[in-house]
Amino acid sequence: MGLDEYKRKRDFSKTPEPEAAYHKNKDHLRFVIQRHRASRLHYDLRLEMEGVLKSWAVPKGPSMNPGDKRLAIMTEDHPIKYLTFHGTIPKGNYGAGEMSIWDEGTYAPAGGGTEEDLLKQLKKGDLKINFLGTKIQGNFALVHTKRGGEKDNQWLLIKKKDEYSTDLDYDAEDLSEHAASEKVKQLKITQLIKPMLATKAPEIFNKANWIYELKWDGYRALANIQDGKVDFYSRNGISFKNKFNSLYQNLKTIPHDVILDGEVVVLNEEGMPQFQKLQNYQNDPSGELRYYVFDLLFLNGHNIMHLPLTERKSLIPEVIEDIPQVYYCDHVESMGKSFFEQAIASGMEGVIAKQADSQYLPGTRSDKWLKIKAFEGQEALICGYTPSESAAPFGSLILGMHRDEELVYIGNCGTGFSEADRKDLFEKFQPLITEESPFGKKINLKGRKATWLLPELICEVKFSEWTKSGNMRHPSFKGLRFDKIPSEINKEKVVKPP
Secondary structure (H helix, E strand, C coil): CHHHHHHHHHCCCCCCCCHHHHHHHCCCCCEEEEEEEEEEEEEEEEEEECHHHHHEEEECCCCCCCCCCEEECCCCCEEEHHHHEEEEEEEECCCEEEEEEEEEEEEEEECCEEEEEEEEHHHHHHHHHEECCCCCCCEEEECCCCCCCCCCCEEEEECCCCCCCCCCCCCCHHHHHHHHHCCCCCCCCCCCCCCCCCEEECCCCCCCCEEEECCCCEEEEEEEEECCCCEECCCCCEEECCCCCCHHHHHCCCCEEEEEEEEEECCCCCCECHHHHCCCHHHHHHCCCEEEEEEEEEEECCEEECCHHHHHHHHHHHCCCCCCCEEECCCECCCHHHHHHHHHHHCCEEEEECCCCCCCCCCCECCCCCEEEECCCEEEEEEEECCCCCCCCCCCECCCCEECCEEEEEEEEECCCHHHHHHHHHHHHHHHHECCCCCCCCCCCCCCCCCCCCEEEEEEEEECCECCCCCCCEEEEEEEEECCHHHHHHCCCCCCCC
């Protein structure tokens, strides 16, 4: 398309927009999404390609919900300098109105590839992209509707289901600086919120404007307290009312309308979180049950998710003061390495690093929050078991996870179980037994007989490393996860620390 149309529409003596120029970036491809309040509010998606920015106007803005198919109208190419453009285009000029940067970052072909591959996809009208931004992340499709005529420039922007997607209503305006700067509306929360999630990082770091919290070995939990009524639920909306009823009753006594985010743990006699005690707490309530609160999303009708993290956290102690079993999750600033060393030495599994001024982005896995652990860990689907050579109910678990929407084998786990664990697991296996392997490909169990299961139970394991064949080396069972769903069990992505 080139920049001729861009130049034709603009008088650069009257608009602050950058003049037309080509620029090729050798390192990586960049993108920007701009909020544009022109004659009608819309969002502009721009992708670096061929030394220009391929551009689409998205009237409703992008969505992280795969159920939303957002109309995207292809417009003229823009110069690379438009990646950083924000400001007001004066009246009388093309596109007059206020423009701000809503999100920015890098992108690449989904599944790998080159810029040439993207150009071929663009020509075919079927772009498959992986975004690494702050608000927009993961795989998207940009599909040409090919209607012809006046509507030949119409495309659809569609989020693909992955670890970053959400099934909740998504409105780009809720995450705009404009919405954050307006007077916050009084509102009532009627739907469950998916929590903001941390991305895995390979190593700890020291960084100004970052805070560091202990990584609790428990269940992520949100508490919605409105008009004296409590919704207390997991990251996927599973109620904790019965499982942790004493904590549920104590949350009722909080004298504010709030939504809290935190982690439920059970401490052993040494004061350390013990995951197996937590998962069995309803049947065996031994140990000390606690809810560590590390974020506050709503306060007395006010949405405060747009506030910097440290400001949100500063409000928590007063909200939960003197509430039994509910504790504030404190943090240290900047000194991540020494804090991590102390945490591991005390027996904790790791640290969560968070950018101090980060906004809360519900349902989003963000690189503004990073988790760093002392050992490798993975959630896995229990796909079967092998017989025991002793009197135990089973020998090892046959584990799998999703890779590119396919269930794949990732190894057997035969350690980490107590006698009670084996008995409890074996009972849970019985209604799930099936004759056929859930894997699409035949797996090598080295001559061991398999009893196959429907892949509905999720467990957490720790292990030493991934092998070249994609299996876990030396996996050890930690416990079952009842706060997650099978479809989201994938290999965790790793990002470099800042």
